[in-house]
Amino acid sequence: MKFISESFEKRLPCYRVLDADGYLIPGSIFEQVKKGLALNMYSTMVALQIMDTIFYEAQRQGRLSFYLTSTGEEAINIASAAALTPDDIVLPQYREPGVLLWRGFTLQEFADQLFGNKDDYGKGRQMPIHYGCNKLNYFTVSSPLTTQLPQAAGVAYSLKMDKKEACVVVYFGDGSTSEGDFHAGLNFAAVMESPVVFLCRNNGWAISTPVTEQFRSDGIAIKGQAYGIRSIRVDGNDALAVYSAIRAARQMAIKEQRPILVEAMTYRVSHHSTSDDSTKYRCVKEIEQWRTEKNPVTRFRKWIQRNDWWDDQNETELRGNIRKQVVEAIQAAEKVEKPPLTDLFGDVYDKIPLNLQEQERFIRDTIKRYPKEYPSDVPV
Numbered sequence: 001m002k003f004i005s006e007s008f009e010k011r012l013p014c015y016r017v018l019d020a021d022g023y024l025i026p027g028s029i030f031e032q033v034k035k036g037l038a039l040n041m042y043s044t045m046v047a048l049q050i051m052d053t054i055f056y057e058a059q060r061q062g063r064l065s066f067y068l069t070s071t072g073e074e075a076i077n078i079a080s081a082a083a084l085t086p087d088d089i090v091l092p093q094y095r096e097p098g099v100l101l102w103r104g105f106t107l108q109e110f111a112d113q114l115f116g117n118k119d120d121y122g123k124g125r126q127m128p129i130h131y132g133c134n135k136l137n138y139f140t141v142s143s144p145l146t147t148q149l150p151q152a153a154g155v156a157y158s159l160k161m162d163k164k165e166a167c168v169v170v171y172f173g174d175g176s177t178s179e180g181d182f183h184a185g186l187n188f189a190a191v192m193e194s195p196v197v198f199l200c201r202n203n204g205w206a207i208s209t210p211v212t213e214q215f216r217s218d219g220i221a222i223k224g225q226a227y228g229i230r231s232i233r234v235d236g237n238d239a240l241a242v243y244s245a246i247r248a249a250r251q252m253a254i255k256e257q258r259p260i261l262v263e264a265m266t267y268r269v270s271h272h273s274t275s276d277d278s279t280k281y282r283c284v285k286e287i288e289q290w291r292t293e294k295n296p297v298t299r300f301r302k303w304i305q306r307n308d309w310w311d312d313q314n315e316t317e318l319r320g321n322i323r324k325q326v327v328e329a330i331q332a333a334e335k336v337e338k339p340p341l342t343d344l345f346g347d348v349y350d351k352i353p354l355n356l357q358e359q360e361r362f363i364r365d366t367i368k369r370y371p372k373e374y375p376s377d378v379p380v
């Protein structure tokens with residue numbers, strides 16, 4: 001009689017290419033990244049940083065109702081996006097706007113969604129940061145955690161039936177793996193042999209819940225094996241490692257028609273969102289260390305600068321340009337009128353159900369009674 005041990009003698013290794021100081025680790029195997037691609041990746045990481053900083057401040061000024069940054073997870077966002085082709089379908093959680101940025105979503109399109117104006121594709125019906133874009137193969141962010149995983153298994157199965165040269169990439173956090181949908185999604189994809197890359201951003205925290213209170217396993221990658229899914233753990237703050245791992249995962253998913261699980265180790269440097277103060281549950285020293293020494297954008301910059309592809313002047317120009325573009329996008333989005341009130345109720349159900357009809361009557365009455373409390377520019 002032999003029980004399988006609940007623990008492993010050794011933790012799963014973590015795939016790395018660049019060390020903490022941006023030097024190539026001798027002997028590491030990785031996909032070459034040429035100058036053009038490297039500079040595009042770096043510029044987009046910086047754009048994500050700046051977009052996050054300015055939108056976050058706009059929320060603090062009361063101009064936006066909500067915001068959430070990807071600070072510390074720029075390499076996972078951009079390097080994974082760079083490893084895909086535009087035909088690959090993305091099912092995001094909410095901390096991956098960099099994937100959309102990489103695919104060409106403009107700063108104006110981001111700002112329009114955040115302000116919920118009439119140019120927003122969601123017609124202002126979603127909270128800020130719930131981006132989505134049909135033409136860029138990016139499903140709309142949905143707040144209920146982990147619903148995107150079983151959906152991804154299904155979307156990938158449809159690619160399989162259509163014999164497409166593409167896969168699905170589905171993003172989620174460590175906390176999301178505690179939902180039943182995580183297990184349903186992995187098992188479904190394994191059994192149905194769906195070409196999907198499950199990309200877990202293991203950033204240590206699910207709002208105030210640390211991973212130590214989330215699971216007793218050696219992280220997430222090990223769980224793939226239990227479902228019969230090939231898996232890897234990768235340093236999520238190492239853009240070259242993320243790029244290579246996702247390229248390989250995508251290739252295997254499509255060629256071998258199978259799911260792959262990637263666990264990217266990182267840290268959520270920002271507060272969970274603008275509704276959170278993370279210094280209430282974690283120490284400031286830890287946050288600062290990840291913001292500075294372990295910063296994925298700085299690490300990648302050291303590598304491109306050592307290759308003589310980048311200098312301080314390039315940096316100043318890039319940052320100045322992007323800052324200007326973000327501010328202009330905010331100013332333009334603020335001026336665009338809100339969608340008409342009818343859009344709040346139509347366009348979801350074929351026939352508007354009774355409870356929604358009642359809600360519509362209620363809000364119209366309320367606006368009539370308290371006209372000063374509602375913006376006069378909302379067309380009814």
Ligand SMILES: Cc1ncc(C[n+]2csc(CCOP(=O)(O)OP(=O)(O)O)c2C)c(N)n1
Pocket residue numbers: 095143144145172173174175176177179201203205206207268272
């Ligand atoms: C089903 C469900 N339960 C709880 C929440 C509330 N909630 C929103 S974000 C979050 C933390 C998720 O953490 P994780 O998946 O690790 O992603 P991260 O925010 O760290 O990127 C929680 C609990 C929710 N949105 N949906």
Ligand SMILES: [K+]
Pocket residue numbers: 093141142143144145146147148
């Ligand atoms: K979801």
